[in-house]
Amino acid sequence: MITQTFATPQDAEQAFYKAFERADLAAMMAVWAEDDDIVCVHPGGARHTGVAEVRESWRQILAQGPGLQLHLVGNRVLSGRMISVHSVYEHLTVAGEARPANPVLATNIYVLTDRGWRMLMHHASPLVTAAAAKEPPPSILH
Amino acid sequence: MITQTFATPQDAEQAFYKAFERADLAAMMAVWAEDDDIVCVHPGGARHTGVAEVRESWRQILAQGPGLQLHLVGNRVLSGRMISVHSVYEHLTVAGEARPANPVLATNIYVLTDRGWRMLMHHASPLVTAAAAKEPPPSILH
Numbered sequence: 023m024i025t026q027t028f029a030t031p032q033d034a035e036q037a038f039y040k041a042f043e044r045a046d047l048a049a050m051m052a053v054w055a056e057d058d059d060i061v062c063v064h065p066g067g068a069r070h071t072g073v074a075e076v077r078e079s080w081r082q083i084l085a086q087g088p089g090l091q092l093h094l095v096g097n098r099v100l101s102g103r104m105i106s107v108h109s110v111y112e113h114l115t116v117a118g119e120a121r122p123a124n125p126v127l128a129t130n131i132y133v134l135t136d137r138g139w140r141m142l143m144h145h146a147s148p149l150v151t152a153a154a155a156k157e158p159p160p161s162i163l164h
Numbered sequence: 165m166i167t168q169t170f171a172t173p174q175d176a177e178q179a180f181y182k183a184f185e186r187a188d189l190a191a192m193m194a195v196w197a198e199d200d201d202i203v204c205v206h207p208g209g210a211r212h213t214g215v216a217e218v219r220e221s222w223r224q225i226l227a228q229g230p231g232l233q234l235h236l237v238g239n240r241v242l243s244g245r246m247i248s249v250h251s252v253y254e255h256l257t258v259a260g261e262a263r264p265a266n267p268v269l270a271t272n273i274y275v276l277t278d279r280g281w282r283m284l285m286h287h288a289s290p291l292v293t294a295a296a297a298k299e300p301p302p303s304i305l306h
Contacts (some may be wrong), residue, residue, distance in 0.1 A: 059242050061251050063269055066292035069251060071240065098213065100201050100284065105247055107273060107285065109203050109211060127205055129271055129287045131249060142242065143249065145271045148291030150208035 026052055027138035031099075031106035034132050035137040039092050039112075047086040051077055055133060065126050065148040066157045089117035095125075106139070112146065116117035125149045168194055169280035170198040173241075173248035176274050181234050181254075187226040193219050196296045197275060197282035207268050207290040231259035236269075248281070254288070267291045 028034040034053050041049035054060055054076060060077040063069050070079045093113040100107040108130040114123045131143040170176040176195050183191035192247045196202055196218060205211050212221045235255040242249040254268040273285040 026304060059240070059244075061271075063251075063271075063289065066290065069238075069240075069253075069269060096201065096211075098201070098211075100203075102189065102247065105244065109205075109285070109287075111211075126209055127287075129203075129205075129285065131273075143251070143271065145251075145287050145289065146271075147205065147287065148208065149210060 028053070028140070030038070031101065031108070031132035031136060031139045034141060035108060037128060038141060038144075039062050039094065041092055042084075043088060043092055045086070045088040045090075047077070047084050050080050050084065053141050055135055055142055057140075057142070059142065061143045061145070063145040063147070065137055091115040091117075104134045105142075108132070111149070168284070170195070173243065173250070173274035173281045176283060177250060177272060180272070180283060180286075181236065184226075185230060185232055185234055187228070187230040187232075189219070189223055189226050190227065192222050192261060195283050197277055199284070201284065203285045203287070205287040205289070205304050207288050233257040233259070244278045247284075250274070253291070 028037060037049065038053045041053060054073065056070045056073060058136070060073065060076055061069060061071050062079055064079060064083070070076045091114070093115070095111040095113060097108055097110040110128050110130065112126040112128055113124065115122060123134040126146050127149050128144060130141065132139045132144045168179070170179060171236055179191065180195045183195060196215065198215060198238065200214045202215065203211060203213050204221055206221060206225070212218045233256070235257070237253040237255060239250055239252040250272040252270050252272065254270055256265045256268065258265060268288050269291050270286060270288040274281045275284045
């Protein structure tokens, strides 16, 4: 059982992406708050809420094993005493593929719990690039 | 000039979606905090930060005029004294189109300012439905 305590939101974020790269489900779930209110949205996907759903969503993703390299760009942080909101571009490279995947834009929210900083929300969405979007993107509506 | 003060995050959210439906840019920007840290992500799009960028992004969208009907479903609220995080499915219907557009999943963050509750972040992402996703969705990576 992992009992690591994260002293800062940045520590929690680093652990989150390291667990993702290593496909380590236990380490991944150790970053999340143990709370029914946690929310996780994977790119193009629906909302997962609560520990059981969020854990199952990551189990399926991480079951593919490691092989993903993540490079974070342009992290913008809005920090409070109890909550920290990060907005970051995730650049993903898949092992064996020459071209990096389209970047993903993530909103990560961390809260200070009695066990240190934990993730409350991860909302990741695909960035439709000009090359990928031959038709007008859905953003035309919104 | 609009000087409305929102007493609750719910009031701010209601004003946000009403401004969106009415294509009212002044009312839309009156909901946002007057802050360089505001962040807005439209479905499939990149990140807009700060009042000028966020305003320009909405100017382009709202220039298409009203005609959009929004129906919010499943709002999940994580509320604090100074910050409130909402996760909501936006069901959009475009005037003249029989079928509703694919739903959009939005994370909305409101903060308590000295001018009442204002929007700090809006992160909206397309929900790829089974019908829309004939190929494996990008979520396979994430």
